[in-house]
Amino acid sequence: MKALILNQQRTISLVDHPKPEADAPTDIVVRVVQTGICGTDRSVLVGKFPAEPGVVMGHEAVGFVDSVGSAVTGHQPGDRVIINPTLYCGGCPSCLKGHWDFCVNKAGTEVGLDLDGAFAEYIRLPERFIHAMPEGMDFDRAVVVEPLACALNNIEAGDLRAGETAVIVGGGPVGVVCAMAAQHYGARVLLIEPDPYRQELCRKVFAQSDDGRVSVHAPDEAELAERGDVVIDTVGSLLEQSLGYAATRGRVVIMGYNSNAAATVRPLELLQRGLRIIGAGDYNSQLFPKAIELAQWLPLEKLVTHRFPLEEHEAAFAALAAAPGTPYSALKVVLVPDSSGDPA
Structure with missing residues (x-):
């Protein structure tokens, strides 16, 4: 073969x-x-x-x-x-x-x-x-x-609930699947993607969504009025940025696989903002x-x-x-x- x-x-x-x-x-x-x-x-x-x-x-x-x-x-x-x-x-x-x-x-x-x-x-x-x-x-x-099973694993690890806001970092296929699943769970979804071509593809995928609960943003638009109760880093190398997208008492889930990635985290910020970092694994x-x-x-x-x-x-x-x-x-x-x- x-x-x-x-x-x-x-x-x-x-x-x-x-x-x-x-x-x-x-x-x-x-x-x-x-x-x-x-x-x-x-x-x-x-x-x-x-x-x-x-x-x-x-x-x-x-x-x-x-x-x-x-x-x-x-x-x-x-x-x-x-x-x-x-x-x-x-x-x-x-x-x-x-x-x-x-x-x-x-x-x-x-x-x-x-x-x-x-x-x-x-x-x-x-x-x-x-x-x-x-x-x-x-x-x-x-x-x-x-990929949907991967998305569900990470959404459930973050304990996403209806009515919450989910920030999905990365608008590749798994990010889009995460956004679809989070929307189905009843969340408001902000999808962050730097590549203009992929931004447009993401907008087309969600163009027929009637409820408007999924919006696509570039990272430089990410000083968002609405921060994430759950933030999912689908890239695997954007933990620091993902912490910045999290609301007080937010849950940040590391999803993407990148063996070369490293991050600097300030423990005091986690303590004072009540943030949780979650690794769901397979x-x-x-x-x-x-x-x-x-x-x-x-x-x-x-x-x-x-x-x-x-x-x-x-x-x-x-x-x-x-x-x-x-x-x-x-x-x-x-x-x-x-x-x-x-x-x-």
């Missing part, structure tokens, strides 16, 4: 790769219809997040069941499915307490980072990480379910079915602005400013294997 693998030089190459088989009794092989490019994928290529050279990248995938192991009972070939790429062992001390997102046996199980992922024609995972796609949901909406997979259910009510497909075949991966990542000197020219980009056929 065709697959995109990570090289030692933090670039990706299209190669011929062995097609995975359902070797274990609980294995499912999925024929990939499309895979979203995540901010984490971009971070790997620009040196902000680690991954193992030689791994097939990609994790936000949807497709059809291709084959199943002998013990699989909940799926059969041809089923439309959504992949949950946040794996857990189920038997370590954290998992036994229900904290699947803090599984201690993560090594070798990070899909698209150290375990072969979904920038390929096929992917293999155990059955419990394969979810049925609701009838009537299209693939463009379903491919954004995994989502607990118990949230994934909730994200699938909520996705039926959110127009997630509006995020998908571009699609590319695997062969055009360089153009796909360039649209997300992953190539040096390139500006953003997309919101959500998906990669489509040639073998997948028409996803409609």
Whole structure:
């Protein structure tokens, strides 16, 4: 099969790769219809997040069941499915307490980072990480379910409540998904994005919102009359700015992944303003079915602005400013294997 693998030089190459088989009794092989490019994928290529050279990248995938192991009972070939790429062992001390997102046996199980992922024609995972796609949901909406699970994890970590104000820092795909979910929770949402092109894309996504509870701002407009009860840093390197956007007794959630980021925090400011800094980590997979259910009510497909075949991966990542000197020219980009056929 065709697959995109990570090289030692933090670039990706299209190669011929062995097609995975359902070797274990609980294995499912999925024929990939499309895979979203995540901010984490971009971070790997620009040196902000680690991954193992030689791994097939990609994790936000949807497709059809291709084959199943002998013990699989909940799926059969041809089923439309959504992949949950946040794996857990189920038997370590954290998992036994229900904290699947803090599984201690993560090594070798990070899909698209150290375990072969979904920038390929096929992917293999155990059955419990394969979810049925609701009838009537299209693939463009379903491919954004995994980012929605990430958003829900961070919104719930911040204990966002109806009637509060949420400031979402970063207007990339995950920031827009956070804004959609926060609006659904009943919050007033201020979305902060410096890039003019992405500002315009964000405004288009929310242009048909009747209630006017989502507004898009540049950072230099962020001396806001209204500050955030909850501030979510979807970039992962803007903690100091995010603290400035927080109201008294506000909760600041660090969401974006950036292993190079550092921040200076004044403890006295936290004390005097009653601020809380929260790290939610990966989502607990118990949230994934909730994200699938909520996705039926959110127009997630509006995020998908571009699609590319695997062969055009360089153009796909360039649209997300992953190539040096390139500006953003997309919101959500998906990669489509040639073998997948028409996803409609």
